[in-house]
Amino acid sequence: MTPVVQLESVSRAFGRSRDAVAAVSDLDLAVPRGKFTTLLGPSGCGKTTTLRMIAGFVQPTSGRILLEGADATKTPPEKRNIGMVFQSYALFPHMTIIDNVAFGLRARGLAKTEVTARAGEALELVGLSALAGRKPGALSGGQQQRVALARAVAIRPSVLLLDEPLSNLDARLRVQMRAELRRVQRETGLTAILVTHDQDEALELSDHMVILNKGRLEQEGAPRDVFPRPASRFVADFLGYENFPVLPGHGPVAIRPEHVRLLSSGEPEDAGVTLEATVTNVTYQGSHCVVEVNANGLGDGTRLLCAHPGEAPRPGEAVRVLLPAAHLVTLGEDAEAAR
Numbered sequence: 592m593t594p595v596v597q598l599e600s601v602s603r604a605f606g607r608s609r610d611a612v613a614a615v616s617d618l619d620l621a622v623p624r625g626k627f628t629t630l631l632g633p634s635g636c637g638k639t640t641t642l643r644m645i646a647g648f649v650q651p652t653s654g655r656i657l658l659e660g661a662d663a664t665k666t667p668p669e670k671r672n673i674g675m676v677f678q679s680y681a682l683f684p685h686m687t688i689i690d691n692v693a694f695g696l697r698a699r700g701l702a703k704t705e706v707t708a709r710a711g712e713a714l715e716l717v718g719l720s721a722l723a724g725r726k727p728g729a730l731s732g733g734q735q736q737r738v739a740l741a742r743a744v745a746i747r748p749s750v751l752l753l754d755e756p757l758s759n760l761d762a763r764l765r766v767q768m769r770a771e772l773r774r775v776q777r778e779t780g781l782t783a784i785l786v787t788h789d790q791d792e793a794l795e796l797s798d799h800m801v802i803l804n805k806g807r808l809e810q811e812g813a814p815r816d817v818f819p820r821p822a823s824r825f826v827a828d829f830l831g832y833e834n835f836p837v838l839p840g841h842g843p844v845a846i847r848p849e850h851v852r853l854l855s856s857g858e859p860e861d862a863g864v865t866l867e868a869t870v871t872n873v874t875y876q877g878s879h880c881v882v883e884v885n886a887n888g889l890g891d892g893t894r895l896l897c898a899h900p901g902e903a904p905r906p907g908e909a910v911r912v913l914l915p916a917a918h919l920v921t922l923g924e925d926a927e928a929a930r
């Protein structure tokens with residue numbers, strides 16, 4: 592099946608040649624049809640620039656963008672069948688909710704009955720039919736964002752672009768809206784591309800996750816494949832792996848604090864690497880303690896964090912720490928270079 596959106600070796604630099612900033616470098620991407628794809632990475636990694644190039648608001652410096660298999664690199668935004676939702680809801684304040692949703696349909700010259708039917712359907716999809724006659728100012732932030740989503744969906748775009756749409760909402764609402772976004776995407780079968788710097792959001796929403804670093808693709812895949820197997824130190828760090836010891840016989844590895852185990856005396860050891868260590872700090876976190884230890888004899892980078900559910904040892908105590916083989920992620924050569 593042809594990917595809905597393809598980027599072929601796309602680069603974008605800003606500024607004049609000598610002080611040019613490479614926002615996106617040599618990016619190849621194929622966005623699968625009917626799936627939820629997220630572009631994930633820290634601030635400045637090029638997510639928004641990538642999304643804007645797909646929308647047509649920013650031109651690539653080099654490379655090609657294909658929409659539905661056809662070269663659209665030079666196609667203006669209004670000729671690309673794209674729906675967009677921004678961080679700021681960008682609703683027209685003087686228009687009613689239903690007119691906001693109908694705006695793009697009218698602009699496309701659809702018949703009046705068609706406009707009414709499709710706008711009503713889109714508003715129903717986000718559960719806001721009862722508020723059709725209100726103005727945006729009379730709605731909460733979450734409701735306004737649902738209107739923006741309905742407006743983008745109503746035009747039946749070939750791709751729905753979402754630029755950090757949840758970041759203006761408070762933490763609880765953000766979590767509710769994630770589920771809402773996912774439901775709307777599933778029910779409509781639309782191809783969606785979401786930009787976010789929030790790894791939890793990406794893990795929950797994505798069928799396909801694309802992690803960017805300094806404008807380059809660092810790793811991509813399904814969350815269930817990427818999360819337990821980060822390919823580089825950068826990805827591991829970004830996904831919350833906090834321990835990066837260099838183990839004899841293993842080289843550089845990554846392991847999450849919740850997978851590091853403190854062994855009590857006499858406990859049989861599972862397969863893995865056992866280290867003698869000294870507790871240096873303990874932080875209470877409610878459901879568990881984070882125990883910081885210094886692994887004796889490992890040289891540099893020996894500090895390890897262990898999320899420990901039981902009673903915690905005290906600073907200064909000698910402990911044995913197990914790094915289970917099943918949870919050790921071997922990092923490639925670039926891991927060393929990234930330090």
Ligand SMILES: Nc1ncnc2c1ncn2[C@@H]1O[C@H](COP(=O)(O)OP(=O)(O)OP(=O)(O)O)[C@@H](O)[C@H]1O
Nearest residue numbers: 605606612614633634635636637638639640641788
């Ligand atoms: N119009 C512009 N002019 C100059 N530099 C720009 C412009 N747009 C982006 N950049 C630069 O390109 C790089 C990538 O920016 P971009 O906004 O794509 O990153 P991002 O990952 O979306 O970041 P954020 O999460 O902070 O929005 C940054 O270094 C940024 O300063």
